[in-house]
Amino acid sequence: MHEPSASLQNIVHQASEEGVGRETLYHLIEKATEEGAARALADLGLQDCKASGDLSELRALLESWRETRRTVRQIVLRWIIKIVLTSLILGLAVKMKLLHLGPAF
Structure with missing residues (x-):
């Protein structure tokens, strides 16, 4: 008490x-x-007697939502890193004349 x-x-x-x-x-x-x-x-x-089950279900749903947010955040971060690294590699290839992209327009 x-x-x-x-x-x-x-x-x-x-x-x-x-x-x-x-x-x-x-x-x-x-x-x-x-x-x-x-x-x-x-x-x-x-x-009612279903209340504890409802609360357990809500907790599971909330945990799933949190896990989904974490996963989406990780995926977005990975894509950003991939884009940045790909841009750097392409930039280096053009700079070192390993890749010729030609005039842009």
């Missing part, structure tokens, strides 16, 4: 001074947070 925040501790202290038992108050807080979490999941459409 997490440590309660300072404001939560203040509420518990104040409730204790007013006669509410700490244990009762913590049970109320725990129940309220559980209901709040359940409501938030329901608002997101993740309250």
Whole structure:
């Protein structure tokens, strides 16, 4: 269980001074947070038994998207390197008169 925040501790202290038992108050807080979490999941459409499968599927989809982005980035970089190196080799071949391209226009 997490440590309660300072404001939560203040509420518990104040409730204790007013006669509410700490244990009762913590049970109320725990129940309220559980209901709040359940409501938030329901608002997101993740309250049913398929929710964990949906989240697993979304995580797999997101990982696939990230892998695809990495792969595309690598492919683009390889093509840029190939174009630059090919241009350099062609330039050297023309400079060394190993290749004659003739007038451009």
